[in-house]
Amino acid sequence: MGACLRIDNLSVWFEPSPGQRQYAVRNVSLAADHGETLCIVGESGSGKTMTAGAMMRLLPHNATVEVGRLDIGGQELMGLSERELCAVRGVRMGMVFQNPTAALNPAFTIGNQLEETWRSHRGGSRREARERAIDSLNKVGISAPEQRLAQYPHQLSGGLCQRVGIALALICEPEIIIADEPTTALDVTTQAQILRLLADLQQKSGLALILITHDLRIVSRMADRVAVLYAGQIVETGDRKAIFSNSAHPYTRALLDSIPASSNGRHLETIAGTAPVLSYDDPACAFRARCKFAQEACASQPVELQEVADRHLARCLFPFVANAARGPRGE
Ligand SMILES: Nc1ncnc2c1ncn2[C@@H]1O[C@H](COP(=O)(O)OP(=O)(O)OP(=O)(O)O)[C@@H](O)[C@H]1O
Ligand code: SF4
Ligand SMILES: [Mg+2]
Numbered sequence: 001m002g003a004c005l006r007i008d009n010l011s012v013w014f015e016p017s018p019g020q021r022q023y024a025v026r027n028v029s030l031a032a033d034h035g036e037t038l039c040i041v042g043e044s045g046s047g048k049t050m051t052a053g054a055m056m057r058l059l060p061h062n063a064t065v066e067v068g069r070l071d072i073g074g075q076e077l078m079g080l081s082e083r084e085l086c087a088v089r090g091v092r093m094g095m096v097f098q099n100p101t102a103a104l105n106p107a108f109t110i111g112n113q114l115e116e117t118w119r120s121h122r123g124g125s126r127r128e129a130r131e132r133a134i135d136s137l138n139k140v141g142i143s144a145p146e147q148r149l150a151q152y153p154h155q156l157s158g159g160l161c162q163r164v165g166i167a168l169a170l171i172c173e174p175e176i177i178i179a180d181e182p183t184t185a186l187d188v189t190t191q192a193q194i195l196r197l198l199a200d201l202q203q204k205s206g207l208a209l210i211l212i213t214h215d216l217r218i219v220s221r222m223a224d225r226v227a228v229l230y231a232g233q234i235v236e237t238g239d240r241k242a243i244f245s246n247s248a249h250p251y252t253r254a255l256l257d258s259i260p261a262s263s264n265g266r267h268l269e270t271i272a273g274t275a276p277v278l279s280y281d282d283p284a285c286a287f288r289a290r291c292k293f294a295q296e297a298c299a300s301q302p303v304e305l306q307e308v309a310d311r312h313l314a315r316c317l318f319p320f321v322a323n324a325a326r327g328p329r330g331e
Helices: 048-056 082-088 110-122 126-139 158-170 188-205 216-222 240-245 250-257 296-300
Strands: 003-017 020-033 037-041 064-066 069-072 093-096 176-180 208-213 225-230 233-239 306-309 312-314
Touching: 003 048, 003 208, 020 037, 020 048, 020 208, 020 225, 020 233, 037 048, 037 216, 048 093, 048 176, 048 208, 093 158, 110 126, 110 158, 126 158, 158 176, 158 188, 176 188, 188 208, 188 216, 208 216, 216 240, 225 240, 225 250, 233 240, 233 250
Parallel strands: 037 208, 037 225, 093 176, 176 208
Antiparallel strands: 003 020, 003 064, 003 069, 225 233, 233 312, 306 312
16 A cells, blocks of 8 residues: 655754754654554653644644655645645544543534534535534444534543544544544553554554554554654664564663563653753764663764664664674674
8 A cells, every 4th residue: 555644854843042953853754554553652752742743734833843745645735825734634634632631622512523523624514514423423432422412521531532532533534543642541441442443443444543652562552663752863663573573772672671561551661861852963872871782982973764674774873683692783
């Protein structure tokens, strides 16, 4: 299947004072195919939400974005007017947010929000919009959808609100769903149900799912491909097997080592130290201050993403290589 979403060289930065750039995302390139789940994983502050926001062209007003290419199914999004972008958002891309109640408007019924979303993008009669709303609630496994249409968000549980959030993202039948930590605010049982629902919907409709999470256990269950973000940069990317069985970057290995042994809902342990704020004039490895394997060269030499196996890239001067002792490649 062809590429559904493609981003080349995305950077997002803030200027806390004139002339001083702080990068939230730096030179990120990603692609997702139809029917594929791409998981973006990283610690808090690594740039996951800014990356998702840039895909939707929804970023804080003080953010500056620079991107070589951003397209959906061949349609270039950079350069579109706000009105043209509105037509793309919701129709070709749907977004599922972390906090399901905050994503819904408390002043309107569920039916109102679903029907208005449909009519604002697709037009048509109220009756058709209502049918679409019911169909969308059915798709996300909500029973008695006709009755739910009359309810307000505060009358629903967190899990049901998230199902409605997914129904809202799906109603116009987008090609891509971007889900930013869609289960973080939910209890463990509801988390599992929502993840199963997203996987089912993706398989049935063949859409591309961009799933953003800090939790590698979710990645191991859901991902076809994985991008590991650190300090706004991709430090490793590959298919699920490459990341979980042959990870090449010390940061990915540290993340894997910090997965709690029991699945009792705890978050990932943090790795000692904190991520640096990225400025452009430091091309050396951003992970060096926390890396157990750092060598002198790591502080002085530029480090780029390099291929360590087919479609498996790592940003490390001394990556782990499958079936080889640790050390500079080839040594
Ligand atoms: N409006 C803003 N102004 C200045 N800096 C910001 C703003 N929004 C985000 N940032 C910075 O951008 C960086 C990336 O933030 P982002 O929200 O993408 O992280 P994240 O990976 O989604 O984290 P989390 O897991 O906590 O949601 C952070 O360092 C953050 O402080
Ligand atoms: S480049 Fe050096 S410091 Fe950075 S991850 Fe690789 S070994 Fe560690
Ligand atoms: Mg975030």
